[in-house]
Amino acid sequence: xxxxxxxxxxxxxxxxxxxxxxxxxxxxxxxxxxxxxxxxxxxxxxxxxxxxxxxxxxxxxxxxxxxxxxxxxxxxxxxxxxxxxxxxxxxxxxxxxxxxxxxxxxxxxxxxxxxxxxxxxxxxxxxxxxxxxxxxxxxxxxxxxxxxxxxxxxxxxx
Numbered sequence: 001x002x003x004x005x006x007x008x009x010x011x012x013x014x015x016x017x018x019x020x021x022x023x024x025x026x027x028x029x030x031x032x033x034x035x036x037x038x039x040x041x042x043x044x045x046x047x048x049x050x051x052x053x054x055x056x057x058x059x060x061x062x063x064x065x066x067x068x069x070x071x072x073x074x075x076x077x078x079x080x081x082x083x084x085x086x087x088x089x090x091x092x093x094x095x096x097x098x099x100x101x102x103x104x105x106x107x108x109x110x111x112x113x114x115x116x117x118x119x120x121x122x123x124x125x126x127x128x129x130x131x132x133x134x135x136x137x138x139x140x141x142x143x144x145x146x147x148x149x150x151x152x153x154x155x156x157x158x
Contacts, residue, residue, distance in 0.1 A: 033086075
């Protein structure tokens with residue numbers, strides 16, 4: 001029996017589905033910032049950075065950020081440090097923190113609405129796996145979706 005070939009349109013769509021171009025190098029820079037942050041935090045605590053997770057939750061009109069090791073909270077991370085992930089050295093500029101927090105809240109609210117879940121049950125975890133950054137969304141403890149870093153950039157950096 002011969003296999004029927006998929007139409008060219010379908011094959012092209014499948015080929016470029018996960019293709020992305022990072023023209024300005026944001027994804028590479030943000031990945032470097034996050035891994036650098038986790039390495040530094042791990043060094044301070046004597047923990048491998050691959051065992052650390054950054055958890056972002058919506059809290060009233062802002063976000064709260066926590067550092068975790070093996071499911072246990074180590075400390076609360078100042079929002080300014082989260083801003084440093086996405087802005088880098090310019091995180092100290094006036095108004096940038098509020099802008100990034102607004103982007104985070106907008107992303108989390110949109111995500112919660114799309115997945116029909118309460119805003120306060122969404123948790124976003126950021127972790128390093130080797131030289132890549134992994135972002136996962138949870139409804140409390142139930143995994144919902146892996147989020148590409150490039151999706152976060154659109155909201156957090158805008």
